[in-house]
Structures are given as C-alpha cells and as structure tokens.
Amino acid sequence: MSIMVPPPLLLLLLPPLLAVLLPGDSCRAADIPEDITAEFSVRLYQRLQARGDQGNIVFSPLSVALALGMVELGARGDSRDEIRRAVGFSQLLPGTEFSLLQNLTSALSEDEAHYVVRFANSLYLQEGVSFSPEFVHLMRKFFRAKVETVDFNKSAAVAEQINHWVENHTESKIRELLSADDFNSLTRLALVNAVYFRGSWKNQFRPENTRTFSFSRDDGSEVQTLMMYQQADFYYGEFSDGSQEAGGVYQVLEMPYEGEDMSMMIILPRQEVPLASLEPIIKAPLLEEWANNVKRQKVEVYLPKFKVEQRIDLKEVLQELGVGNIFTNNADLSGMTDGKDLFVSKVVQKAYLEVTEEGAEGAAGSGMIALTRTLVLYPQVMADHPFFFVIRNQRTGSILFMGRVMTPEVVEPIDDFDSI
Template sequence: MDKILLWSLLLIFSGSQASRPLAQRNIEFAVDLYQAICLSHKNNIIFSPLGTTLGLGMVQLGAKGKAQQQIRQTLKLQETSAGEEFSVLKSFFSAISEKKQEFTFNLANALYLQEGFTVKEQYLHSNKEFFQSAIKLVDFQDAKTSAETISTWVESKTDGKIKDMFSGEDFGPLTRLILVNAVYFKGDWKQKFTKENTQLMNFTKKDGAAVKIPMMKALVRTKYGYFSGSSMNYQVLELPYKGDEFSLIIVLPAEDVNIEEMEKQITAHQILKWFSEMQEEEVEVSLPRFQVEQKLDFKEALYSLNITEIFSGGCDLSGITDSAEVFISQVMQHVFFEINEDGSEAATSAGMHIPVIMSLAQNQFIANHPFLFIVKNNPTESILFMGRVTNPDTQKMKGRDLDSL
C-alpha cells in the first residue's frame, strides 16, 4: 500500500495505475527542470522535483485556462478530474509519518497572500486536504516582518535546518503572492561508512583546481554499472538507505569527460536504463563527505519550460481568489542535503559497518571529480532530489572534523 501511495504523491496527477510510462513522465519532468536550472547555475546544484511538482500542483488547483494548461503540459499530466489526481495524498502523508524512525523527510508548503485578498474556502480546504499546505496572509508592505514570519514558519517545518529563507529585499511593493516550498531529507545508510577510514584527499573541481576534502571509503556489495555512450564513459553506483525505501544514485563521468557535456545527454530513458541494468557487485567506494544547501527561484527555469502565464498580471487564478490582480511573483525552493559516514545527523550505533579492504574488489568508484546525484524512491523509481557536486562544501564543516583526519 505504501508503494502505491508514494508513487501517487510523486506523480500527483497520474491516477492510480502503476506502470513504467508514469514513472518515465515523472523523470522526464525532473530532467527537463534539471537542464533548465543548469543554464543559470554552473556549480553545485540541489533541487527537489517532488517539491516543485507539489508547488505547481498547489497553483494548478486554483488556476484556470492557459495558466492551468501550461502547468499540466509541463508536468506531463494526463486528462483526468481533480478528484482522481489528488485522492490518495492525504493517506500518503499519514503513511510517511509512520516511517519517521527510518528517515527524516520534512516538506513544507505554503502560499502567502497579501492582506486584503480574499481566498476561496474551497481552495483553502483542498490545499489542506491534499497537500497539508498552509495559506497565510501577510503585509508585504512591511517586507522585513513578512520575511521573518515566513522564514520562521519554514524553520519550524524543517526541524530548524532551513533558516532565514527570505530577507526583506526579496519583496517589493507589487508582491501579492509567494509560493514557498522547503524540503529536508536525511537517512541512515543501509551499509554505513566507518569514520576511521575517512581520509583527506584531493578533489578536482570543474575548473581543474584541486581542493582537499574528507573522502569516505568502504568496500560494499551494491548495485553498480559501467556505461558508455556518445564517446563518453561513466559509472553509476547505488547506495541504499536503511529500510530500502530510498537510494542515493551517484553518476560519475570518466575523468576526461566534461560533466556539462554529459548532462546535456541525460534523458528519462537513460536514467531508467541505469536503474534496470545496474548489477549487484563488490565495489571499492570513495565518496566525499559533503553538504549542499541552496535556495532557488524557479521563475527563470519554469519560463524556459513554457510555464509563463502564472507570472503575468492577466493570468486566471480565479480558483484561488476573485481578485484580478493576483499572480505568482516567485517560486522559491530551499533544499538542505548532506552526505556523511552515517548518512544521517541522528547517528546510531546500529547498522553493519563494512571494513575497508582495498584492492580486493574488481570495481573502483572514486568520486574525486564532479558528479551527478539522484535520490530516488525504490518502489516507484521516482526522483525526490537531483543535483550535482562540482565542489564539495568544506567551508561549513567544523574545524575539528577536518583536523581529526
């Protein structure tokens, strides 16, 4: 049952039929959005296709005409009624909360409207029922107070991990509606790395410069694949989280392959091929300990994907309010993502530690240069997070963490 519910969340509008084409459409949207983000971000990237889909779903619930049509086309939704699209979301949130002991998965959705605008009761009810989202009124004329109010709400919904999401400079005199989406995920590895084996090693950044970073090491038996295509070679590695519901997929190009060239060739079909063709093998893994935290305004990326109408003053959001002045001014997402030896901040002594016995495995996976990563739900092959690491963030690590290596 949980598998069906999770799929229904990630493929919000796709109905109850579980099949590969539905997973493919979800991944197609994730790839489209990733490539759009790459156009304006050259370094580390982290975003949540799940969060973006939920956020756009919140808007679609109240959009009409061209605004609704553009969202549905970009999300590759089937023609179906709203009841079929959202019917299982409420059950999913209950199911996911019951598994909190296996992972931390915090998702905060909210629409902030300028005071004086009346929101329709049906829209309020539907958002609360399907998305567990809050709709709040603020006075954007008092930009500083509004920023503090929204940031405090986000912080409370993400266990304090995402702070200061907005500042007063983010709002202007014409701000009418802010869509906020904050995501926080961490999980324990199924097979943990041993901290004693972590060593300082060189990581070659995209510009060719080298930086010292903590490199985690382990010998693991896991799904692995070596792929070739369009004159480029790369490795794909799967590291499952405890409980096997989620996995981290690392895509590592060969050292002579430009990561931006590889990104251009990624397709939903290719990603599904990785998932299906990886085989369980013994692999020597060297993976950076890293943090990626990023706040993105998706307006430019969504424009490039032909979602433009919701940002114009003439868009039809009459399902939200009767006011003709309302339009979306920002679509913000803030994601915090961390990889360490435990896989989770809430480190426990449970779990099997895999000793590092190098040179015994036939396969070596050494992530000492830029790579892509995906966090997927295994039962559905749906993507929760997607991004790349071009420079592991050592600036935010505590000095003692590096001194101990």
C-alpha cells in the first residue's frame, strides 16, 4: 500500500537591508497605524539569543510578521489561530491584521526623500495546481504581490529565477539565496517578500575622524576595528532595572536618520558587563520606555563601522513561539487551494545590515587620523564592546531590524596611533 505524502509549502524568509523569502512613540500621527508586533519581535530575539551562539545577530522582525501574514491569509482553523496568537494579532478583529500590514508598509515606504524602505512581494505557483482565485486576489490587494506560475520540477531554473528577483529587490545585497536543492516535485508554492532599507544619518560621521580602535569582546579577547567618532545632538538616556541583573546602569543612544522618522537605537552595558547580562531584561514595554525617555542633548559617540549578515533557520524558533501546526500534516492552508494537502516545510531568513559614516548601507571610504582624548564635558557613548541595536520607525513603532554586535568588522592595525 502506498502512502500519500502531503506536498510541502516551502517557506523561506529572507529580509535585507533585507529580504524575506517564503518559498515551499512617542509622536505618532493619528492617521498612522501602530505596529503591535513588538512583543513578537522581542520574543524572536530572545529565542535566537538563547541558542548559546556568541556571534552577531541580525534579523527583520517586520519581515517575519509580513511573511507569516501572507501565510495566514491562506490558513484556516488552528493553523491561522496559532499565527494570530504568536504575532500579536489576537487583539484585533479577525481579518483586520491584513489591512494593518498593508497600511504599515505603505506608511513606511511613503517618504523616499529622506530614507528608502521598499517592500516587494511575489507569489510563485506550481503549474497545473488550482489555487483559490480569492487567495490570489487578496495577495494582490493586501501585499501587492506579483503572481507567477513556475514548474518546481525544474528546480535549478526556479532557484535562479527567484534569486534574480531577490537580488534585484535588495540592491544586490542578498545573492544566491536558494539552490536547486530547496525545491522538489512536492513543492507547490513559493511566497517571496523582499524588504529593503537605506538611510543616511541626520548627523553624519566625518570619514576623516574614523580610526582603528580596540574592540573588547565578551570572551576577553580584543580585535582591531574602524571606530567612527562625532560630537553632536542625539537622544540619550541612562537606565537601570533596579537590580544587578543588567549589571547596573546602562546607556541608550538613539540616532535618527534623515527625516527623523527612522532611527537606530544602541543599548550599551558598562564596559565590564557582558551583553548577556543585559539581554534578559529586554521586553517590548522597555523598548517604548527607552524611546519615550531619552532626551535630546550633546553626546560624544564612538561607534564601530559594522556589517552583519546572518542566515537563520526560523522553523524551530517559530515552533517554540507556538507556530507549529503549519509545519505538520495537520496544517490547514485550505484558503490557498481547495485541498488540505499543503504544509510549510522550511522557514529561512537571511539578513544583511551595514552601518557606515553615511548611515545604513553606505560605503564611504575612511581616512585615518589620531584622536586625542579630551576632558569629557558631555555624556560619552563608547561602543567599544558588545551592544544591542534596534532600527525602528518612530511613527508606527515598527522594528525593521533587531540584533547585536559581538564582533564588528575586523581590520589589521595600520599604525600605532596610541604613540602619536
């Protein structure tokens, strides 16, 4: 007797400067929707941090939420309910989350004069498989998805097609995401969501002030990196959780990009305190507390240039967060097709983020000069040891990127500046 194996839905999430792949505040304007996925974002980070890997972390919470939203559009029953609970949509009337995601992406991408946030969605369907016209219609309505039919049996050609699409929508930052091995004769559908961000600091760092500097890692070792420097007005605050869990007082620096809707928040423990001591206290309400309580003042900032790139298998993480049904034979994705024989087989996110003197994704060359320590008249943020970061939209609260820098870009020392 032969056993029928349900065909999987290959789901790859890959944000940029990001891309998300699904194959297989304070002053918010009244007309701007508020993102309600902050708790989901933090829980995702904590699950990644709990894996015990001591490396850099970077991912796009908004990209994950968008990807799951597209799956939820075709999910029913427990499959849909689990996604709603995990992402934070349970507090909304059923179905209204799709309009929320639509409005959020529109609000974030409307101001290209100051920064660039682009969303692009594609839906690849297996030739000869009957998909619900209503599902395809709603994908176009809420996610502006481009719909194409492909033959997943020609796995190499499909991988090349999708890789080309992803590369085009991430300014070539995400390359060769997929291979022929990611598809097989059971693949029926590929959902692709690309999210791209490029921003320039409102107060840019001067390249001539960038110099080599020692960065102390939490394992006690040191590496040489390129450290940017400037003294300017930023949003700054010092916080404590009232116990020694986070190592006492820690610093929060918010650096706006042009237009001030987008900003990067740096959370820095004391020099002698490992970042792992601070990470457990990070919660969604704390993100809002930081944003609402930092004050604009002159700050001396030392920030390493860094480039973080990571490919994350999210299947296990999502299962730990309560999204498990869609990965089993019990998955109900009948909103996509008439049958109930689809399930999600794979969830991968690949993220890339580069921070330079110009801002995010810039590539300015740097001169080298010696800096002399002067009498500190202003608060000083010396990010010469591991730190946590968030790139968020202040109007909506949407988190485009979240992660940590345990080791920045390593460079070979050019000169002994300390002797100058």
